[in-house]
Amino acid sequence: MSLDTATVRRVASLARIRVEEDELPRLQSELNGILGWIEQLQAVNTDGVEPMAGGGTQALRMRADEVTDGGIQDKVLANAPDRAGAFFAVPKVVE
Template sequence: MSLDPAAVRRIAKLARIRVDDAELPVLAGELNSILGWIEQLNEVNIDGVAPLAGAPGMTQALRADVVNDGGYPEKVLANAPDREGDFFTVPKVVE
């Protein structure tokens, strides 16, 4: 797998990271070397091994259906750069 500058531009856009065109080839080179390193994992034979998504043998902890949080709009809004009453406000998103 290899990324060209156009792919890097698309990934940056999806992640909302601004990248100057001049930086694209540099970033492509860096990302490709990381991908190349990860690709070494393909050399391992994993036939018959189930994918793992967490520590082995551990399963999800569950909470009871009880309301025990929330009710503090001031704390939730404390870091809001802009607000109107108890609403967050952002520049108008037009559809």
């Protein structure tokens, strides 16, 4: 598949990217190069190859839906600029 300058101009418009007229040929060749790589990847025989992640037939194990406090209060508050006991301390705001 090869893109012409009108298609490149339309893609840039859809992506809300301003492309100057003198940049169109360079962008056209880059997009055509990317599409060439995609065509090469589509030509690879992947019969019998299991997917590495996602899209497989395996389902994730479901965990019990339990309400907890997380048990990591110290980790959460470790980077707090100011603490008041087990809570974040914030400046008082009065309007």
